[in-house]
Amino acid sequence: MIEKNDHSESNLRVNYVPVNSKLNWDEYFMLQAMLASYKSKDPNTKVGCVIVDEHHHQISMGYNGTIAGIDETLIPWGNNREVPLEHQKYGYVIHGEANAVSHAKGNLAGARVYVTLFPCNECAKLLASHRVKEIIYLSDKYAESQETRIAKKIFQMSNISYRPLTLSEASLDSLSVYLKMLIKK
Numbered sequence: 001m002i003e004k005n006d007h008s009e010s011n012l013r014v015n016y017v018p019v020n021s022k023l024n025w026d027e028y029f030m031l032q033a034m035l036a037s038y039k040s041k042d043p044n045t046k047v048g049c050v051i052v053d054e055h056h057h058q059i060s061m062g063y064n065g066t067i068a069g070i071d072e073t074l075i076p077w078g079n080n081r082e083v084p085l086e087h088q089k090y091g092y093v094i095h096g097e098a099n100a101v102s103h104a105k106g107n108l109a110g111a112r113v114y115v116t117l118f119p120c121n122e123c124a125k126l127l128a129s130h131r132v133k134e135i136i137y138l139s140d141k142y143a144e145s146q147e148t149r150i151a152k153k154i155f156q157m158s159n160i161s162y163r164p165l166t167l168s169e170a171s172l173d174s175l176s177v178y179l180k181m182l183i184k185k
């Protein structure tokens with residue numbers, strides 16, 4: 001019990017309680033990239049991207065989708081590459097990184113890029129041209145593909161570092177408990 005008029009040092013310090021965040025910056029922005037990927041309509045590959053400045057402020061966010069303003073149901077969303085490009089999603093889909101870059105309001109020089117999948121060479125060209133500083137990725141499942149190998153070459157030539165990030169299931173479980181608590185009326 002705190003006496004109202006007791007202004008002793010120990011009494012005044014009552015609100016100085018130990019605090020900490022459940023998430024570090026890497027986890028915080030990767031979770032945002034994961035959430036962005038969840039919005040993608042692509043039935044096979046969903047990719048999210050968040051671009052962040054040196055002050056840990058988000059500059060932009062994107063996911064893979066098709067051209068703004070067109071009827072997305074008219075796009076061939078399948079991933080069969082045996083038909084002409086005209087009938088493949090690859091002719092129409094804009095990657096998450098490209099969407100994040102094109103929607104960015106500010107300068108991307110020196111920015112960190114959080115992506116759920118290692119960027120392809122086309123996105124690597126774009127990101128390097130905008131002089132981003134670092135790529136943080138969740139999955140590198142196409143590491144052996146030409147696109148990923150070229151992307152890594154582009155990043156190395158541009159002095160852009162890249163590193164994987166691992167999110168623990170325990171932290172996702174803890175987030176899930178928290179989110180469920182938030183929606184309780």
Ligand SMILES: [Zn+2]
Nearest residue numbers: 095119120123
């Ligand atoms: Zn790409």
